Each structure stands twice: as structure tokens, then as C-alpha cells.
Amino acid sequence: MAFRFEDYQVYKDARELFKVINELCVNLPKKEVYVLTDQIRRATLSVVLNIAEGYSRESVKERRNFLRIAMGSAGEVVACLDIMCDIGYLSGEQRGKIYKSVEEIAKQLNKLVHKPFNN
Secondary structure, three states: OOOOHHHHHHHHHHHHHOOOOOOHHHHHOHHHHHHHHHHHHHHHHHHHHHHHOOOOOOOOOHHHHHHHHHHHHHHHHHHHHHHHHHOOOOOOHHHHHHHHHHHHHHHHHHHHHHOOOOO
């Protein structure tokens, strides 16, 4: 049995973002492993997992709630990117590329939150 969420582009894009963030975190100073690295990884993973959980729910209300949580986690990723840029762990160019991916995911999530669902 295939899971419905696997067909959504936003889920695929969120998984790709998680890979990009993991690659980025490998290059951060070891002192950040339990702070910034852990936080941005968890926020990015939260986007992926909340999309999956939302689409595994039967009710439209629950589905939308999990998609909204994923949107909040996307905002958290952006805040982490800003901090990483502010303290010199990330260039403005790197931030911009990743930001565009997060922004696209947030747009897709927003469309899905407002989409009329059939149960």
C-alpha cells in the first residue's frame, strides 16, 4: 500500500531540503552540534514528518493542523538560517539558495492548507 503523502511534491521537496541541511551541518563547528545543528535538523525533519502525519490522518481538520505545524517548522528553519548567516557559519549566497527552497515548500504548504479536501 502506498502512502498518499509520498505522491505530493511538497513531501519530496521537504525530504530534499532535509538532505541539504544535513550536508550543511556536517561543516559546522563541533561546538554547534548540540545547539544550532540539532535545532535546524529537527526543524527540517519536523517539516517532513508533519506532512507525512497530516496526510495519514482521516479528518480534514487534523490534516490541515499538521500542515500548519509543518509551515511553522519551515519558519523555524529560516530563523536558524538567519542566525547561521549572522554569526558567519553561512554565506548570504548559501542562505539565499536554501531560503528559496524553504519558501517554495511554505508556498506549497499554504496552498494545501487552503485547498478543499475530500475525506
